[in-house]
Amino acid sequence: DIKKIVVVGSTNMDMVVKTSHIPVPGETVLGGSFFMNPGGKGANQAVTVARLGGDVHFISKVGNDVFGKQSSQLFEEEGINTFYVLSDDELPSGVALITVDEAGENSIVVASGANGNLYPDDLKDALSIIAGAGFLLMQLEIPMDTVRFVADYAASKGVSVILNPAPANTLSPGLLNCIDIITPNKKEAEMLSGIKVTNIESAKKAAKAIYGMGVKNVVVTMGPLGAVICQEGKILVIPAQKVEAVDTTAAGDVFNGALAVALSEGKTFPEAVQFASMAAAISVTRMGAQSSIPYRNEFIAVSSKIEGSINE
Ligand code: ATP
Known part of the structure; x- marks a missing residue:
């Protein structure tokens, strides 16, 4: 019995350039290869859910432009329900400018465009879909008022709320109380907890503080250090898979989408984190955001190969 997942979040067009190093202010670097790839945290997470076999509705706003049309079409091809991918007449589609260095580290600027116009009023017709879902998955690339409104509504209907608090921001106590699972990375955990997170030990402290x-x-x-869980007060560490990182863009998105899929299939929280780590590890071995997201069939084959290399 697989539960439905609703993703509410951003859609962007990613413009990616490979570079020897990420430029400092004022510096110009002659970059390498360029490619465009549909992205945005919401879209990446929705595509991950679809590719890993989840039942997904995506609620998002794009511009009435070529990027918006392209994104909607791609979502449909992925098997995502796009009834609530809305088109905005005022602002263009969101765009992300991404540089990736040789070590696979990235630096990103996002022009939110239509994502910034996704307001609670836009979601009136979609509320019955949210109420009927098992899980709601959100990020912070849409207005905070919308995140708060949807989280509150979902929690009131008994829907489990997963919040990926990215990009880093502070969260109101009211929002925090609606959340079943929060998934900060290092920087976001620091922002939320006020604790400097440098290693697993400090991550444990931050996880406890956020709990x-x-x-x-x-x-x-x-x-690459893995993930630290605080499950109703109890701490657990789930190590990452050892892989060669090519591009970490969307590692967090794959992690979150996969986490939701595993939970929708009835896996426990730690099992779901393990599944999410596997999926994320595969994605960092490939370039791009949506282009790096694994499919379920591929996931099984590749993840067993990754496990094998760890046991050696
Ligand atoms: P990004 O912003 O690059 O999308 P993030 O900062 O949101 O990622 P991370 O903590 O860097 O999130 O990565 C999310 C998860 O992806 C990790 O918990 C881990 O399971 C996996 N992961 C990331 N980088 C690596 C890596 N180099 N090797 C193996 N697994 C990785």
């Missing part, structure tokens, strides 16, 4: 703020379950993602 203490009223969130039932916390998972702090620590890139």
Whole structure:
């Protein structure tokens, strides 16, 4: 019995350039290859859910332009329900400018465009879909008022709320209390907890602190170090898979989408984090955002190969 997942979030067009190093202010770097790839945290997470076999509705806003049309079409091809991918007449589609260095680290500027116009009023017709879902998955690339409104509504209907608090921001106590699982990375965990997160030990402290703020379950993602869970107060560490990182763009998105899929299939929280780590590990071995997201069939084959290399 697979539960429905509703993703409410952003859609962007990613413009990616490979570079020897990420430029400092005032510096111009002659970059390498360029490519465009549909992205945005909401879209990436919705595509991840679809590719890993989840039942997904995506609620988002794009511009009435070529990027918006392209994105909607791609979502449909992925098997996402796009009835609530709305078109905005005022602002263009969101765009992200991404540079990726040789180590696979990235730096990103986002022009939100239509994502900034996704307001609670736009969601009136979609509320019955949210109420009928098992899980609501959100990020912070849409207006905070919308995030608060949807989280509150979902929680009142008994829907589990997963919040990926990215990009880093502070969250109101009211929002924190609606959340079943929060998934900050290192920087976001620091922002939320006020604790400097440099290693697994400090991540444990931050996870406990965020739990203490009223969130039932916390998972702090620590890139290649893995993930630290605080499950109703109890700490667990889930190590990352050892892989060669090519491009970490969307690692967090794949992690979150996969987490939702695993939970929708009835896996426990720690099992779901393990599944999410596997999916994220595969994505960092490939370039791009949506282009790097694994499919379920591929996931099984590749993840067993990854496990094998760890056992050696
Ligand atoms: P990004 O912003 O690059 O999308 P993030 O900062 O949101 O990612 P991370 O903590 O860097 O999130 O990564 C999320 C998860 O992806 C990690 O918990 C881990 O499971 C996996 N992951 C990330 N980087 C690596 C890596 N180099 N090797 C293996 N797994 C990784």
